Amino acid sequence: DAGVIQSPRHEVTEMGQEVTLRCKPISGHDYLFWYRQTMMRGLELLIYFNNNVPIDDSGMPEDRFSAKMPNASFSTLKIQPSEPRDSAVYFCASILLGGRPGNTIYFGEGSWLTVV
Amino acid sequence: RKEVEQDPGPFNVPEGATVAFNCTYSNSASQSFFWYRQDCRKEPKLLMSVYSSGNEDGRFTAQLNRASQYISLLIRDSKLSDSATYLCAVRAGGFKTIFGAGTRLFVKA
Numbered sequence: 008d009a010g011v012i013q014s015p016r017h018e019v020t021e022m023g024q025e026v027t028l029r030c031k032p033i034s035g036h037d038y039l040f041w042y043r044q045t046m047m048r049g050l051e052l053l054i055y056f057n058n059n060v061p062i063d064d065s066g067m068p069e070d071r072f073s074a075k076m077p078n079a080s081f082s083t084l085k086i087q088p089s090e091p092r093d094s095a096v097y098f099c100a101s102i103l104l105g106g107r108p109g110n111t112i113y114f115g116e117g118s119w120l121t122v123v
Numbered sequence: 124r125k126e127v128e129q130d131p132g133p134f135n136v137p138e139g140a141t142v143a144f145n146c147t148y149s150n151s152a153s154q155s156f157f158w159y160r161q162d163c164r165k166e167p168k169l170l171m172s173v174y175s176s177g178n179e180d181g182r183f184t185a186q187l188n189r190a191s192q193y194i195s196l197l198i199r200d201s202k203l204s205d206s207a208t209y210l211c212a213v214r215a216g217g218f219k220t221i222f223g224a225g226t227r228l229f230v231k232a
Binding site: 111115117 | 155157165166167168169172210212217218219220221222223224225
């Protein structure tokens with residue numbers, strides 16, 4: 008079975024540019040999460056969706072960040088304008104409600120973003 | 124104070140050693156607990172869930188102490204292949220899952 012699919016895997020962009028990260032969750036999964044990981048701050052939850060509806064976006068750092076989930080098989084995380092401090096690995100993850108074991112979170116391989 | 128805290132390490136241990144990690148959480152309403160393993164430049168992957176009565180999976184034992192709000196992971200007979208970062212994860216209601224920053228483990232020959 009295909010896992011969580013993220014694109015691009017690596018992106019280098021200049022400060023001020025718009026960045027769009029994409030995610031396809033595992034088919035049938037009910038929840039989708041966006042996390043950001045840096046050495047300094049660890050793995051931070053940015054936002055999560057249930058059945059395409061945003062449930063909690065309290066982790067979104069500021070208005071420059073936005074996330075959408077137009078349908079059950081696709082989500083985007085946008086940063087506009089990007090700044091060097093946004094450089095991080097962005098993980099998308101999904102959960103199947105009632106899945107085993109214990110409603111495990113499955114992560115994509117991550118999008119490695121560098122803003123110069 | 125962070126919601127989930129771990130000692131970042133690194134823990135440097137010889138092969139065959141026993142090593143233990145702790146993780147504390149601040150939300151007393153937390154309901155589910157997990158340990159994830161993350162290899163260098165890879166995504167986190169579930170190592171094991173943590174059950175109230177404690178649970179074991181081969182060389183790995185997980186414990187939960189609700190009164191003191193911490194979970195632990197014990198690795199016995201460490202292997203070189205156990206070298207990784209170990210992340211604890213805590214979930215309150217609604218599936219909001221918060222991760223600790225991780226503890227790095229190096230097992231040396």
